[in-house]
Structure formats: C-alpha cells, structure tokens
Amino acid sequence: MRPEILFPLFAPVTVLPGVGPRFGKLLQRLAGPAVVDLLWHLPNGIIDRSFTPKIKEAPEGAIATIRLQVDAHLKPRNPRQPYRVRCRDETGFLHLVYFHVKGDWLDKLLPVGATRWVSGRVERFNNEIQITHPDHVLAPEEFQRMKPNEPVYGLTAGLPLRTVQKAVDAALARLPKLPEWQEPSLLQQRRWPGWAQALASAHAPAGPAELLPEAPARQRLAYDELLANQLAIALVRAHTKRLPGRSIKVAGKLRQKVLDGLPFSLTASQRQALAEIAGDMASPARMLRLLQGDVGSGKTVVALIAMLDAVEAGAQAALMAPTEILARQHFATLTKLAAGSGVEIALLTGREKGRAREALLQRLADGSIGIAVGTHALFQEDVVFKDLALAVIDEQHRFGVEQRIALSSKGSGVDILVMTATPIPRSLMLTAYGDLDASRLTEKPAGRQKVTTRTVPLDRLEEVIDAARRALERGAKIYWICPLVEESEQVDLAAADERAAQLRGLFGERVGLIHGRLKGAERDRVMAGFAGSGIDLLVATTVVEVGVDVPEATVMVVEHAERFGLAQLHQLRGRIGRGDKPSACLLLYAKPLGETAKARLTILRECDDGFHIAEEDLRLRGAGEVLGTRQSGMPELRLADLAAHADLIAVAREDARLALSRDPGLQSPRGTALRALLYLFQRDQAVRYVRSG
Ligand code: ADP
Numbered sequence: 001m002r003p004e005i006l007f008p009l010f011a012p013v014t015v016l017p018g019v020g021p022r023f024g025k026l027l028q029r030l031a032g033p034a035v036v037d038l039l040w041h042l043p044n045g046i047i048d049r050s051f052t053p054k055i056k057e058a059p060e061g062a063i064a065t066i067r068l069q070v071d072a073h074l075k076p077r078n079p080r081q082p083y084r085v086r087c088r089d090e091t092g093f094l095h096l097v098y099f100h101v102k103g104d105w106l107d108k109l110l111p112v113g114a115t116r117w118v119s120g121r122v123e124r125f126n127n128e129i130q131i132t133h134p135d136h137v138l139a140p141e142e143f144q145r146m147k148p149n150e151p152v153y154g155l156t157a158g159l160p161l162r163t164v165q166k167a168v169d170a171a172l173a174r175l176p177k178l179p180e181w182q183e184p185s186l187l188q189q190r191r192w193p194g195w196a197q198a199l200a201s202a203h204a205p206a207g208p209a210e211l212l213p214e215a216p217a218r219q220r221l222a223y224d225e226l227l228a229n230q231l232a233i234a235l236v237r238a239h240t241k242r243l244p245g246r247s248i249k250v251a252g253k254l255r256q257k258v259l260d261g262l263p264f265s266l267t268a269s270q271r272q273a274l275a276e277i278a279g280d281m282a283s284p285a286r287m288l289r290l291l292q293g294d295v296g297s298g299k300t301v302v303a304l305i306a307m308l309d310a311v312e313a314g315a316q317a318a319l320m321a322p323t324e325i326l327a328r329q330h331f332a333t334l335t336k337l338a339a340g341s342g343v344e345i346a347l348l349t350g351r352e353k354g355r356a357r358e359a360l361l362q363r364l365a366d367g368s369i370g371i372a373v374g375t376h377a378l379f380q381e382d383v384v385f386k387d388l389a390l391a392v393i394d395e396q397h398r399f400g401v402e403q404r405i406a407l408s409s410k411g412s413g414v415d416i417l418v419m420t421a422t423p424i425p426r427s428l429m430l431t432a433y434g435d436l437d438a439s440r441l442t443e444k445p446a447g448r449q450k451v452t453t454r455t456v457p458l459d460r461l462e463e464v465i466d467a468a469r470r471a472l473e474r475g476a477k478i479y480w481i482c483p484l485v486e487e488s489e490q491v492d493l494a495a496a497d498e499r500a501a502q503l504r505g506l507f508g509e510r511v512g513l514i515h516g517r518l519k520g521a522e523r524d525r526v527m528a529g530f531a532g533s534g535i536d537l538l539v540a541t542t543v544v545e546v547g548v549d550v551p552e553a554t555v556m557v558v559e560h561a562e563r564f565g566l567a568q569l570h571q572l573r574g575r576i577g578r579g580d581k582p583s584a585c586l587l588l589y590a591k592p593l594g595e596t597a598k599a600r601l602t603i604l605r606e607c608d609d610g611f612h613i614a615e616e617d618l619r620l621r622g623a624g625e626v627l628g629t630r631q632s633g634m635p636e637l638r639l640a641d642l643a644a645h646a647d648l649i650a651v652a653r654e655d656a657r658l659a660l661s662r663d664p665g666l667q668s669p670r671g672t673a674l675r676a677l678l679y680l681f682q683r684d685q686a687v688r689y690v691r692s693g
C-alpha cells in the first residue's frame with residue numbers, strides 16, 4: 001500500500017486552493033488527476049519580466065514591467081467598448097485595456113492616485129501606448145512577489161496560465177519531506193540537487209538553459225523516473241525468473257525436414273537468432289526473448305523452427321497474431337512451409353465457431369494439434385492445450401502485458417518469443433523491458449529488390465493515376481493506402497470508398513477495397529483476389545500495415561503520408577519489394593507540409609534501414625507515440641526524454657541491479673527510500689514483487 005507520507009501528492013488536484021471542479025477537470029485533462037501529476041508538468045518556456053522601461057521607451061510588442069501612477073478610469077459607455085484605465089509616468093501616458101468588466105474590481109485593483117507595477121505586452125493603438133489585460137498588477141510592496149522569470153506551461157483550452165502557475169505553486173507547497181533515494185555519490189558527481197530542490201528549480205527556471213533536458217534539475221528528475229522504471233522492470237523480471245520453466249532439447253529432426261524443403265537457405269542472422277532461441281529453450285529457466293527484424297527479414301521461418309523444436313519434444317506451440325488477417329496469413333504460410341514435417345497446424349480465431357471449433361478444441365486438448373495459430377481467441381477460457389511449451393507472439397506492441405500472461409498461463413513454464421517488425425530503439429527497449437534478451441535479424445534475405453521512394457504533392461494525383469495505369473499495363477500489383485485518421489471511422493471509410501469508386505471507374509473490376517469493417521469472409525475473398533488473380537489494385541485503409549505478404553505487389557501509393565508516423569510508413573513500405581522485381585513507393589502529401597512532416601518524409605525517401613528510421617522517429621515524435629504507449633503497455637515517461645536522457649538509462653539499470661542485489665527485500669534505509677520512489681511513480685504493482693524475507 002502507498003505510504004502515508006505520499007498521500008498529499010496523490011490527493012486530487014481539487015484540494016489545491018483556487019482549484020474548483022471546473023479547473024480541476026481542465027487540470028486533469030492537462031496533466032492528470034493528482035497533485036503529483038501537476039508537479040510532473042514542467043514548464044516549456046519563460047516570460048522575462050525583468051525589462052522595466054519608462055513608458056516612452058517601451059517598444060511595441062515587448063513584454064514590459066512598468067511602474068505607473070493611476071490617473072483616471074475611463075468607463076465604457078456601452079458594454080461592447082473596453083474599460084480603459086489611464087496611467088502615467090514621468091515620460092508619458094499608457095492605457096490599460098480590459099474587456100467585459102463586471103463589478104468594481106478594477107477600482108480596487110487600480111485606485112486613482114495609486115502607484116502600481118504593471119506587466120504585460122506593450123501595444124500601440126491609435127497612436128497610444130496600451131497594455132490589454134496585463135498579466136500582473138502589483139502594489140509597490142508586492143513587487144517582490146513577481147518572478148523575474150515566469151514559467152510558462154503547456155495549456156489546454158479554457159485554462160489560463162495564471163491558474164496553472166498558482167496550482168503548481170500550491171502543489172510545490174505540499175511537498176512532503178521524503179528520504180533521499182539516490183546515492184549521495186551520484187548526486188555529488190553529477191551535481192544534482194535533492195528531489196524537492198530539483199522540483200522547485202525545474203518550476204522556476206532562471207533562464208532558457210534551465211528548460212533544457214540537460215539542466216541539472218531536469219536530469220535529476222528524469223533520473224528518478226528512469227530509476228523507478230528500471231527498478232520496477234528488474235523486480236518483475238526477477239519474479240518471472242523465479243517461476244519454474246522447462247528445458248526443451250531435441251535432435252532437430254523436424255526442423256531439418258523443413259529446412260531441407262525450403263527454396264532458400266537461412267541468412268546468418270536467422271541462424272544466429274535460432275541458436276539463441278534454442279539455447280533459451282534448452283535452459284530450465286523461462287525464455288522471454290524478443291525477435292526483432294525489419295519487415296521482410298524472415299521472422300516467420302525462425303518462429304516456425306522454434307515451434308517445431310517444441311513439437312519434437314512432445315509438447316505444443318502457439319503463434320498469436322494481432323489481427324485476423326495476419327493470423328490467416330501466418331496459418332497459410334506455416335502450413336506451406338511445414339508441409340514436409342507432418343505436424344498438424346490449426347487456425348483458431350473468432351471466426352471458428354460451432355462444431356468445427358469444438359472439434360478443434362478437442363484436438364488441441366488431446367495433443368494431436370502441434371501448432372495452433374490464432375488471434376486473441378487463443379486465450380479464451382475454454383481453450384485448453386495438452387502441453388503448451390512455447391508461445392510466439394507476433395507484433396508485440398499490440399498486445400498488453402496481461403494478454404501475454406494469459407497466454408503463458410495456458411501451459412506450465414511456457415517459453416515466450418515475441419516477434420516485432422517495429423525496430424525498437426535500444427533506449428526505448430530498455431525502459432520497456434529492461435535487459436530483455438533480444439535477437440535481431442539484421443540482414444535482408446538475398447535477392448531482395450530495392451524500393452524507390454518518391455514524395456509527391458496530392459495536387460498531382462492525376463500524374464500518380466497515370467503512373468498507376470502504366471504499372472497495371474506492365475502487369476504490376478498496386479497497394480493504394482488511404483489513412484484512417486479522421487475523428488470518425490465513417491468519414492475515413494467514405495474517403496477510401498470514394499477513391500476506390502474513382503479508380504474502378506478508370507480501371508474496372510480489377511480494383512478491390514479492403515477495410516476493417518469488412519466481414520471476415522469478404523476480407524478473405526478480397527485478399528485472396530489480390531494475392532492470386534482478379535484484383536490488381538487494392539485500395540486499403542491501414543489494415544495491410546503489418547505482415548501481409550504478396551510478393552507480386554511492386555507499387556505502393558500512400559495518401560496523406562504526412563499523417564502517418566515514420567515507423568508506420570516504413571512498415572507499410574515493407575509490403576512491397578518482396579519479390580524479384582524493382583518496386584516503387586509514392587508518398588502523397590497535402591501541402592503545406594510542417595517541418596516535422598517534411599523531415600519525416602525526407603528520412604523515408606533517403607533511408608531504408610528500419611533501425612535508423614526508428615531512432616529518427618523517436619527523436620521526432622518522442623517515445624510515447626512511437627509505439628502508441630497507451631495500447632502498448634509501454635511505460636509512459638513524464639520527465640525523462642528518451643532521446644536526450646538516453647545515457648541515463650544504462651546508469652539507472654545498473655543502479656537498480658546493484659540496489660536489488662545488495663538489498664533484495666528493499667529493507668535498508670536506501671531500500672525504504674526506493675520503495676517510496678516506486679510508489680511516487682505509481683509502480684505499486686512492482687512493489688508487490690519485492691522479495692519478502
Ligand atoms: P517478416 O515476418 O520478418 O516480415 P517473413 O517471415 O514474412 O518476414 O519473410 C518474408 C519473405 O521472405 C517470405 O516470403 C519468406 O519465405 C522469405 N524468406 C525468409 N527467409 C528467407 C531467406 N533466408 N532467404 C530468402 N527468402 C526468405
């Protein structure tokens with residue numbers, strides 16, 4: 001349970017003075033529901049209030065803080081006119097302008113004859129100098145209160161900056177005195193402040209340099225977060241490793257049969273990955289290994305061979321895919337590849353129903369099925385394996401951690417192999433999995449053709465259609481991708497529908513349309529038509545994003561490429577260039593292109609290395625979005641910036657490892673402080689895995 005000392009930080013934001021239900025909701029939307037969330041909401045800019053000119057010297061457009069005498073209130077004659085307060089100093093006059101004034105608060109704030117410090121943006125209107133809605137109006141004795149460098153925060157509609165500033169100040173005032181969880185030597189070496197000091201400084205930057213991720217206060221806070229993250233991962237992993245695993249060692253007869261039948265030989269990195277996987281499976285500990293490889297690098301064969309090893313040992317294996325299309329595709333591929341092995345492979349998705357499903361479940365339970373391929377349907381409660389030894393999970397980031405656990409609980413000591421085509425940058429991998437074992441397929445199978453990538457503005461659609469016509473005449477197959485990004489799926493679908501209708505008008509029945517709303521059987525029919533004959537141009541929403549393998553497809557058109565993420569575009573592009581003919585990818589974009597979008601498309605045009613692209617993606621978008629943090633079970637980092645603080649991750653990992661090896665029960669004074677750190681970053685679940693006694 002969360003220690004009491006942290007309660008003030010986990011109270012709802014509405015406990016803060018000046019935060020009622022309305023602002024509470026907005027602050028929650030902005031930062032999060034609790035006081036601590038506001039603390040993590042660091043400023044992204046500074047307003048310099050230190051410029052104190054005389055009226056005559058105040059330049060238009062500048063933020064100025066001016067000492068004034070209140071001269072007169074010029075009240076509006078009708079409510080649409082502004083309320084003006086005339087002020088002066090020894091060099092001239094200035095008007096303070098207010099709209100929609102109700103009541104007499106301005107009389108109190110700016111009594112005639114009083115001296116006031118006023119700060120705001122200087123404007124010129126009808127040859128007069130004015131400040132509209134000044135940010136600060138202070139009596140001389142209050143002047144000290146004005147911060148010369150005022151922090152600026154990201155906002156949300158309806159939430160004034162001032163409210164956020166006040167709420168943050170109030171949150172800072174509630175900081176409990178927590179024991180230091182960082183090693184004093186590290187703090188000294190890095191010149192990092194204590195936690196409370198770091199928060200205070202981060203929210204009161206003395207200059208622009210203190211807003212940078214390298215500023216000591218920000219580094220310290222980022223390191224806290226990374227340490228909590230690495231500790232949590234280490235605890236969860238230690239817990240999993242304590243669970244019993246099993247040792248699978250086989251002669252490799254089945255694997256050899258399949259290898260003998262392949263029309264190609266394995267690449268060196270496929271062989272390397274297989275050796276690593278076999279090593280894990282042979283060891284009595286549980287395997288938890290990531291198989292990373294760019295699209296088309298040949299992960300499926302590697303997975304199949306690992307699964308055959310499990311079957312040869314007398315056990316069973318399962319392969320789980322994120323979508324029905326992918327599960328079917330895997331099933332078809334594996335059935336073909338494994339034909340010579342005599343192993344029975346079955347498909348189980350939401351579409352297998354009734355008697356067929358019953359029969360299938362029976363054969364899974366009695367062990368006649370060696371390899372089951374499917375979707376989430378594989379975890380349903382009535383699915384029982386005779387002896388599941390290996391679970392392969394494709395495209396990991398679409399599954400949550402719970403689902404992974406659900407699958408591994410279907411057998412005893414199930415080894416897990418996670419395949420992902422999204423190359424995860426090392427920094428992100430460490431924060432997501434710690435030092436999870438990983439195998440990488442770094443080479444493309446021999447004989448692959450290069451994909452030429454071009455970027456074309458959408459207003460040259462006619463030319464693109466002409467190019468498509470020529471390609472079709474040459475016998476090419478074309479993917480035409482319409483993005484699913486609008487608010488409503490309906491609208492997106494309409495766009496894809498419309499494009500398909502237009503292209504059908506030009507090219508006839510060889511144009512197919514596929515999208516997430518199509519019924520399973522219809523989808524299969526369309527995909528089969530594209531993979532075989534009948535359909536040569538496939539208009540698709542992003543359902544083809546992962547896995548689909550049609551080697552004859554050599555052209556890909558992506559509409560509104562600027563709306564896609566880098567890694568996502570790279571994935572899509574991986575659908576072509578799989579056969580022996582050269583391929584072309586046309587990225588259509590709407591003008592004008594923003595800086596980031598431009599940078600993204602340029603990288604894609606110039607680079608074909610998935611790992612490089614993933615690093616760039618991380619740099620351009622930040623970690624949260626790269627893998628779609630929310631659905632992914634990836635940790636969301638509030639303070640650490642994986643690109644800027646990458647070097648701290650390794651330090652935190654080592655720190656966490658050492659701390660736990662010295663004090664596995666987190667009982668020492670530092671251990672207790674580290675527990676508080678885990679709770680502070682809401683890793684309550686991980687604390688449960690601290691070894692007791
Ligand atoms: P991934 O799942 O990594 O995107 P796949 O496993 O679907 O890639 O492989 C893509 C294609 O390459 C498949 O048609 C597969 O049969 C083929 N392939 C796999 N390994 C090799 C290899 N070593 N040499 C040639 N082709 C290969």
Ligand code: MG
Nearest residue numbers: 296299300547
């Ligand atoms: Mg694949």
